[in-house]
Amino acid sequence: xxxxxxxxxxxxxxSSNGKGLGRSTKITAIFNENVFTLKVxxxxxxxxxxxxxxxxxxxxxxxxxAVANQIASGIxxxxxxxxxxxxxxxxxxxxxxxAEKHDTFFTLKSDGTPIETFDGDTLIQQEPDASSxxxxxxxxxxxxxxxxxxxxxxxxxxxxxxxxxxxxIPTLFVSYTGELLDYKGPLLKAxxxxxxxxxxxxxxxxxxxxxxxxxxxxxQEYFVVDEAMFNARPDLVASGRTVFGHAPxxxxxxxxxxxxxxxxxxxxxxxxxxxxxxxxxxPLRTRHNEVAPSQFECAPIFEEVSVAVDHNTLLMDIMDRxxxxxxxxxxxxxxxxxxxNGSGKHNNWSMATDTxxxxxxxxxxxxxxxxFLTFFVNTIKAVHDYADILRASIASAGNDHRLGANEAPPAxxxxxxxxxxxxxxxxxxxxxxxxxDEQDEAILKLDLHRSIPELLMDxxxxxxxxxxxxxxxxxxxxxxxxAANCANAMTVLxxxxxxxxxxxKKDVDALIDxxxxxxxxxxxxxxxxxxxxxxxxxxxDGYSDEWHAEAGRRGLPNVRTTPYAxxxxxTERAKHIFESNGVYTHAELEARHEIELEKxxxxxxxxxxxxxxxxxxxxxxxxxxxxxxxxxxIKGLKDVGLDGESYSNxxxxxxxxxxxxxxxxxxxxxxxxxxxxxxxxxxxxEKAIGYSEQVKEAFFDKIRYSVDKLELLVGDHYWAxxxxxxxxxxx
Numbered sequence: 165x166x167x168x169x170x171x172x173x174x175x176x177x178x179s180s181n182g183k184g185l186g187r188s189t190k191i192t193a194i195f196n197e198n199v200f201t202l203k204v205x206x207x208x209x210x211x212x213x214x215x216x217x218x219x220x221x222x223x224x225x226x227x228x229x230a231v232a233n234q235i236a237s238g239i240x241x242x243x244x245x246x247x248x249x250x251x252x253x254x255x256x257x258x259x260x261x262x263a264e265k266h267d268t269f270f271t272l273k274s275d276g277t278p279i280e281t282f283d284g285d286t287l288i289q290q291e292p293d294a295s296s297x298x299x300x301x302x303x304x305x306x307x308x309x310x311x312x313x314x315x316x317x318x319x320x321x322x323x324x325x326x327x328x329x330x331x332x333i334p335t336l337f338v339s340y341t342g343e344l345l346d347y348k349g350p351l352l353k354a355x356x357x358x359x360x361x362x363x364x365x366x367x368x369x370x371x372x373x374x375x376x377x378x379x380x381x382x383x384q385e386y387f388v389v390d391e392a393m394f395n396a397r398p399d400l401v402a403s404g405r406t407v408f409g410h411a412p413x414x415x416x417x418x419x420x421x422x423x424x425x426x427x428x429x430x431x432x433x434x435x436x437x438x439x440x441x442x443x444x445x446x447p448l449r450t451r452h453n454e455v456a457p458s459q460f461e462c463a464p465i466f467e468e469v470s471v472a473v474d475h476n477t478l479l480m481d482i483m484d485r486x487x488x489x490x491x492x493x494x495x496x497x498x499x500x501x502x503x504x505n506g507s508g509k510h511n512n513w514s515m516a517t518d519t520x521x522x523x524x525x526x527x528x529x530x531x532x533x534x535x536f537l538t539f540f541v542n543t544i545k546a547v548h549d550y551a552d553i554l555r556a557s558i559a560s561a562g563n564d565h566r567l568g569a570n571e572a573p574p575a576x577x578x579x580x581x582x583x584x585x586x587x588x589x590x591x592x593x594x595x596x597x598x599x600x601d602e603q604d605e606a607i608l609k610l611d612l613h614r615s616i617p618e619l620l621m622d623x624x625x626x627x628x629x630x631x632x633x634x635x636x637x638x639x640x641x642x643x644x645x646x647a648a649n650c651a652n653a654m655t656v657l658x659x660x661x662x663x664x665x666x667x668x669k670k671d672v673d674a675l676i677d678x679x680x681x682x683x684x685x686x687x688x689x690x691x692x693x694x695x696x697x698x699x700x701x702x703x704x705d706g707y708s709d710e711w712h713a714e715a716g717r718r719g720l721p722n723v724r725t726t727p728y729a730x731x732x733x734x735t736e737r738a739k740h741i742f743e744s745n746g747v748y749t750h751a752e753l754e755a756r757h758e759i760e761l762e763k764x765x766x767x768x769x770x771x772x773x774x775x776x777x778x779x780x781x782x783x784x785x786x787x788x789x790x791x792x793x794x795x796x797x798i799k800g801l802k803d804v805g806l807d808g809e810s811y812s813n814x815x816x817x818x819x820x821x822x823x824x825x826x827x828x829x830x831x832x833x834x835x836x837x838x839x840x841x842x843x844x845x846x847x848x849x850e851k852a853i854g855y856s857e858q859v860k861e862a863f864f865d866k867i868r869y870s871v872d873k874l875e876l877l878v879g880d881h882y883w884a885x886x887x888x889x890x891x892x893x894x895x
Contacts, residue, residue, distance in 0.1 A: 172392030232284030300755025499565035506566030507646035548697035573631035580630035629706030
């Protein structure tokens with residue numbers, strides 16, 4: 165029987181390669197086509213209902229249930245006009261993907277009359293099964309009740325799949341006892357906490373500011389491989405990454421894929437998923453080839469952080485579904501291929517006021533530059549003080565493979581700000597003390613705007629090895645993994661920023677109460693914050709051994725694996741800042757810690773199992789078949805009377821193959837035994853550490869080394885698994 169590998173290659177070379185797929189449409193003609201925007205709401209709602217919805221979206225005010233009936237009726241009319249027959253409460257449980265349960269508008273009246281209906285109670289609240297989603301022990305299997313609650317801040321949308329259309333209502337997900345069991349709820353609370361404290365600090369500079377919103381522009385990196393190649397790799401199917409695979413002769417060393425011409429088949433796929441995204445209001449702006457072969461990236465225009473998170477979650481689902489139409493598969497794993505770049509989801513974060521000011525953009529006057537400097541330094545201070553919690557927010561089994569190599573930042577959390585801003589901070593902190601004189605007044609009058617805009621556009625370098633870098637008018641959190649839900653990192657970042665700004669206001673007000681001028685008090689606290697947090701600033705190569713040693717001397721945490729990184733989530737300090745800012749209760753934080761550990765255990769467990777299965781059913785049989793061929797060849801040469809010199813090379817290859825067969829077989833058996841021992845551990849944290857150290861670290865690389873050597877030694881025709889050169893370069 166022809167192997168899946170060779171069938172995939174044959175099918176690929178004879179296929180249409182995606183020609184004719186995708187279509188050209190003016191983006192403005194379809195943007196938000198399937199979204200119940202406020203503009204659409206104005207057409208379908210009464211004045212009362214529209215004003216209530218608009219107040220909720222813009223001001224966070226609660227919607228009265230009586231008005232909700234009117235809103236639900238308007239949404240149903242709009243949806244039915246577009247051919248919708250079903251609706252769902254769309255939410256983001258702690259599984260890492262979105263969830264939905266479809267119900268129809270159709271129902272029967274008491275007399276049996278069929279009608280279409282969708283009322284306010286149904287819009288506001290539904291009841292999925294809470295016990296089947298991760299709860300971290302908050303809910304037992306027999307405690308199944310949970311609720312999805314409508315989130316008006318994210319507009320309803322229509323998901324168009326094949327011939328079916330479903331109305332999706334973005335919601336939060338809570339347990340019967342009120343604990344948040346999703347990504348969205350804590351994010352909204354963190355954004356609210358940040359907004360409150362950021363407004364109070366902004367009012368030092370502008371009393372007209374009444375609202376501050378966190379903004380996010382994510383960059384989604386991903387790989388694309390042929391579907392048949394994907395299906396012929398059990399490891400990709402089961403875990404999303406290749407656990408085996410020898411590096412090809414050509415990988416990414418020429419870096420000729422970066423910003424290169426997009427392959428036609430992938431280009432058709434891109435156009436297709438972009439069209440669906442535009443209809444759902446996802447403002448995609450950029451697409452390009454990334455550095456690694458078969459790696460690509462897309463990025464949108466900035467949005468409010470909660471909407472941006474929804475859109476990224478939606479996009480990942482759209483990409484996966486659309487890729488299958490093109491007989492492709494999207495790989496969102498952080499490290500699907502060894503030896504080349506992994507994939508991140510760079511989170512570009514900033515804050516914007518309702519007066520139109522980006523708080524991380526330098527202003528045009530000394531006063532607004534002081535405002536910029538305030539929020540800029542507070543961000544550095546927040547990252548410095550809570551680096552361990554920020555590291556925990558991006559911890560996962562997949563990201564552990566990625567961090568620290570191939571343009572991914574290391575596990576050490578540091579901040580890059582560029583040479584000029586480093587000099588600015590040095591100038592500000594040149595004197596530290598309780599007395600102020602004309603030199604402080606001179607600093608306040610620094611005309612930063614003449615230099616900073618030019619620098620930010622033209623002269624500030626980019627540091628791909630920095631996990632948290634200032635890039636002009638925003639900070640780029642580069643350490644977030646490509647498969648992650650942005651909400652986790654954004655919840656932590658907004659919470660620690662809220663905490664730091666709250667403390668900043670207390671510190672400034674204390675000086676003002678002592679009689680200091682407001683500007684002098686602000687500058688004094690800024691100076692203190694610079695001094696206390698400067699050790700987190702680093703401008704060099706994050707991969708270098710020197711930096712790791714230097715980070716150790718500075719006392720910066722360097723937690724390389726997820727089980728230990730997650731400890732920061734449940735320290736007393738973490739519990740305090742999340743609870744005091746109204747983001748997580750202690751129970752919710754403990755539950756999330758448990759859930760993330762469980763995820764880690766299961767993902768490493770799956771990888772270990774698929775390694776054992778592939779070694780036993782794919783690798784060893786292929787190697788043994790080729791081993792037998794060599795044995796027969798050597799026997800035949802002996803039989804015809806040739807001396808040992810004539811088959812010495814075959815014998816050397818045979819010896820090497822035999823050695824690696826023995827190593828693979830022996831290591832797999834030992835790994836299975838190690839896994840059994842770890843499975844017997846009852847404590848979740850200790851079990852996660854066991855899988856990390858006794859299974860993954862002890863065996864994965866060793867087994868892979870011998871398997872990859874066998875791939876080189878075994879005749880190509882005998883090797884059943886698609887190789888890196890085929891998956892990465894054949895499209």
